[in-house]
Amino acid sequence: MAQTTIGMIGVGNMASAIAKAMHRADANLDLWLANRTANKIKSLVQTLSAQHVLMDEIDKALLKGTDMIFIGVKPKDISALFANLGDSVNIDQAITWVSMASNVSLAELKALTPEHHHWIRIMPNTPVEVGEGFTSYCFSEGLPEETLSKFKRIMSASGTITHIEEALFDVASGMAGCSPAFIYQLIEAMSDAGVAYGLNRQQSIEMGAQAVKGAASMVLETGKHPAQLKDAVTSPGGTTIAGVNTLEAEGFRAAIIKGISASIEKTRELQK
Structure with a gap:
């Protein structure tokens, strides 16, 4: 070649x-x-x-x-x-x-x-x-x-x-171009929670980052809908569903959708 x-x-x-x-x-x-x-x-x-x-x-x-x-x-x-x-x-x-x-x-x-x-x-x-x-x-x-x-x-x-x-x-920009920053925020927040409960900062960051990496690999490699994979982790009356319900009540998914939408709209604004 x-x-x-x-x-x-x-x-x-x-x-x-x-x-x-x-x-x-x-x-x-x-x-x-x-x-x-x-x-x-x-x-x-x-x-x-x-x-x-x-x-x-x-x-x-x-x-x-x-x-x-x-x-x-x-x-x-x-x-x-x-x-x-x-x-x-x-x-x-x-x-x-x-x-x-x-x-x-x-x-x-x-x-x-x-x-x-x-x-x-x-x-x-x-x-x-x-x-x-x-x-x-x-x-x-x-x-x-x-x-x-x-x-x-x-x-x-x-x-x-x-x-x-x-x-x-413009949609790809908001979804793929900007979203790594949102995931970094998620990992940082997860590590803050870990530190609050006694883990050191490095352990907390590694746990959060690996959880995100592993979950992403599960979505890509299994081809399953994220909701299916979430349901597989949430036992009835268990610890995970308690956390999922709290995130839902605090507007977690809505915040993600709004954040990506804001990035897309800003991209469109800059194109004018």
Whole structure:
């Protein structure tokens, strides 16, 4: 298999996580990283045996011979990035660009590059760094199947990769993109309860985190509805149903639904 060359422009937390995942999928990946602040990615460049590219040399170093270029700059900076690149993107090679910008549509992205270039839009979440992420993707019309297969291959070590219609990207953002923060809150609250009853902090965090991880694996691996799995744990008159009833009375499920809805609505607001 020929070596794959990947460029990345803007290497923040999410882009760094994706770069690490791609390296796990293919340790021989030819990876080129461009970031406005070089010192912030010095360690990452060394860890991944990557090449560092100065932002003002992107046109010379990345645009020719690169299989795919990931864009990790903030949504508000994408137009300026391509304005600075100017005519250098007008090359015969059909570059495939991958955008992580949450509120920039495929139509807006396509308008930045020549017609024969391709775009993949992704919505990852931070657990991609440890291979347990969820990445939604959609793509512009005409993307070659070979290119899509290459994208899936280099992202394979990031976790689950699922095609989502672009019209549902705002929902995917609230469900998968934001929800890890909600789960961290849950684990933190569980650990607070454990500490209140005598466990040390580390024990409490481990118990909470493993409970979440194990429960998630049960849902994914058994294919059973979460309600079925909950019922299997709740013995009549037992300790678990007592806790379940208290959570229900305190609005646990309603709070989760409202939190995800708030994230989705905020995403839609930012798109206007």
